[in-house]
Amino acid sequence: MLLMFVLLALLVIPMAIGDAFVYHIFITICMFAGLATAWNIVGGYAGQLSLGHAVFYGIGAYVGMLLVSAGITPWIGMFAGAGIAALVAVAISYPCFRLHGPFFALASIAFLEVFRVLALHFGDITGGATGMMVPLETGWQWMIFRDRLPSLVIAFGLMLTTLAVAWGLRRHRFGFYLVATRERESAARSAGIGTVRMRLLAVAVSAALTAMIGTFHAMYLTFIEPSSVFSLTFSIQIAMFALIGGIGTIFGPLVGTILLVPLTELARGWLGAEALGLHGFVYGTVLVLAVLFMPDGIMSALGKLVRKRATAPGASEGAPRTAESVERPAIGGAVLKAENLDKHFGGLHVTNNVSFTLREGEVLGVIGPNGAGKTTVFNMLSGFLKPDSGRVLLRDADGEFRSPTSPGDFARLQLGRTFQIVQPFAAMTVEENIMVGAFHRHPRVADARRAAREMAERMGLSRHLDDEARGLPVGALKRLEIARVMAMEPRVLLLDEAMAGINRADLRQAIELIREIRDTGVSIIAIEHVMQAIMSLSDRVIVINSGEVIAEGEPDAVVRDEAVIEAYLGKESVDAEAA
Numbered sequence: 001m002l003l004m005f006v007l008l009a010l011l012v013i014p015m016a017i018g019d020a021f022v023y024h025i026f027i028t029i030c031m032f033a034g035l036a037t038a039w040n041i042v043g044g045y046a047g048q049l050s051l052g053h054a055v056f057y058g059i060g061a062y063v064g065m066l067l068v069s070a071g072i073t074p075w076i077g078m079f080a081g082a083g084i085a086a087l088v089a090v091a092i093s094y095p096c097f098r099l100h101g102p103f104f105a106l107a108s109i110a111f112l113e114v115f116r117v118l119a120l121h122f123g124d125i126t127g128g129a130t131g132m133m134v135p136l137e138t139g140w141q142w143m144i145f146r147d148r149l150p151s152l153v154i155a156f157g158l159m160l161t162t163l164a165v166a167w168g169l170r171r172h173r174f175g176f177y178l179v180a181t182r183e184r185e186s187a188a189r190s191a192g193i194g195t196v197r198m199r200l201l202a203v204a205v206s207a208a209l210t211a212m213i214g215t216f217h218a219m220y221l222t223f224i225e226p227s228s229v230f231s232l233t234f235s236i237q238i239a240m241f242a243l244i245g246g247i248g249t250i251f252g253p254l255v256g257t258i259l260l261v262p263l264t265e266l267a268r269g270w271l272g273a274e275a276l277g278l279h280g281f282v283y284g285t286v287l288v289l290a291v292l293f294m295p296d297g298i299m300s301a302l303g304k305l306v307r308k309r310a311t312a313p314g315a316s317e318g319a320p321r322t323a324e325s326v327e328r329p330a331i332g333g334a335v336l337k338a339e340n341l342d343k344h345f346g347g348l349h350v351t352n353n354v355s356f357t358l359r360e361g362e363v364l365g366v367i368g369p370n371g372a373g374k375t376t377v378f379n380m381l382s383g384f385l386k387p388d389s390g391r392v393l394l395r396d397a398d399g400e401f402r403s404p405t406s407p408g409d410f411a412r413l414q415l416g417r418t419f420q421i422v423q424p425f426a427a428m429t430v431e432e433n434i435m436v437g438a439f440h441r442h443p444r445v446a447d448a449r450r451a452a453r454e455m456a457e458r459m460g461l462s463r464h465l466d467d468e469a470r471g472l473p474v475g476a477l478k479r480l481e482i483a484r485v486m487a488m489e490p491r492v493l494l495l496d497e498a499m500a501g502i503n504r505a506d507l508r509q510a511i512e513l514i515r516e517i518r519d520t521g522v523s524i525i526a527i528e529h530v531m532q533a534i535m536s537l538s539d540r541v542i543v544i545n546s547g548e549v550i551a552e553g554e555p556d557a558v559v560r561d562e563a564v565i566e567a568y569l570g571k572e573s574v575d576a577e578a579a
């Protein structure tokens, strides 16, 4: 409601005042709000801090201008520019996505400089440093007007389009995937998300929208030249509006722009004549204050003020729901086979000829001293590491054995894994975290939400549904990790120290929970140091020491094995005595 009012005001206020300068300010607000919102799809949702977004704005401006010079309307030029910008965005972002944080930002600045130099160099086409001017034909066809009102209407329309795209994206599965990728790339990959593809899509959409606004703005200014179009200051301004308003939020960039653009323009208007540069000082002071007092942006600060952490009606108090007792299915044939897995890290032989089989409906415990290579085996069983030799075979739903290679392939074959150090999507709510897993089986948002709520109830997380994952206690975080994976409805579940660091009450619940999961027919491999859990859950145990399987069998037999006592259990009891 408030948003409608604000948006309407952007159109009505300049019309009511009718002053050309006021029109100019509001056109600038709409343009920057659109640009900052488009930037936020990459910088906020996907977490790639681009400081070179003026590249796409410039492509839109130049393509539009060149086509107008050839007698083609900017309404077509706008889409041509968007298409070219999207292609350029994919081409230059693909190699840069390996870079994170400041390195990605630096690379984006480098590309901006390359485009500025190219525009100067190909002066025959772009007019070089002299710039390009539109042929002064007015009318809707050329997007050039004597009055300011039509330009405001177009800028407003472009801003609304961009906001609608950003809003739709964030609420769509794609938006969840983008934010999950930003928060924890490995957890996102284990949920079957093609993280590189997601980022490329984001950058393409963002670049296309930015270029469309670029075409419009070139027509509005009627003149462009390389240093003002491919400008670092301009790029930083776009990012700054989004950062101050609330990076990653849907409407933060709009709010940031509405507050900062009038301030810049008015300060320039009022103070520019009095004292040269003073407007920059005023603007800078406001930025510093905003960063000091609202480091996560205005929208986050407002969100914290109004957020009510309401308890969902009928929510359980944190204990996993006890399921009606289901008869445990009989253990079946092989479902996963590790064959002669060998892995080196430099000179370190981390796993040596590791082979074992997991059978359907079985719980296979994996124990061994710290640094034995257990997690490395898990990483090979889930596609995060490629073995130097050997292979992993996973049975698909039709009973055929396949040899998947990437985490996405493993996820598609219904293998889910947790991580030794929990990997929640910290800035997402508990519900959203579980939805990321649920999308695997339920592509529609409403279905995924329903499945996530059911899973939260089963895991005793209902009380926390609307809480951000970053604030959860350890026990709940461990349950959330399992909930996200279970929402994928896996047939094979890999648990990496799911019970480390939890208290006794939580431990009993966790053991019960894993029994329930097992009784639904899921085959489980669990790395665990908590012997109580290993002894009460495992049907079989394998012991890994120095990268080799040194024992395998029923839990009671394995713990009496001399080699196991020597390598693992004995050492632990000596440690316990010493403590």
Ligand SMILES: Nc1ncnc2c1ncn2[C@@H]1O[C@H](COP(=O)(O)OP(=O)(O)OP(=O)(O)O)[C@@H](O)[C@H]1O
Binding pocket: 345, 348, 350, 368, 369, 370, 371, 372, 373, 374, 375, 376, 377, 420
């Ligand atoms: N990416 C890597 N690069 C180099 N060495 C690694 C890498 N990952 C693991 N290692 C080393 O490989 C060995 C096995 O590590 P791994 O994490 O598989 O052991 P673990 O049995 O899971 O231990 P823990 O019980 O402590 O988790 C260790 O010596 C570790 O330092």
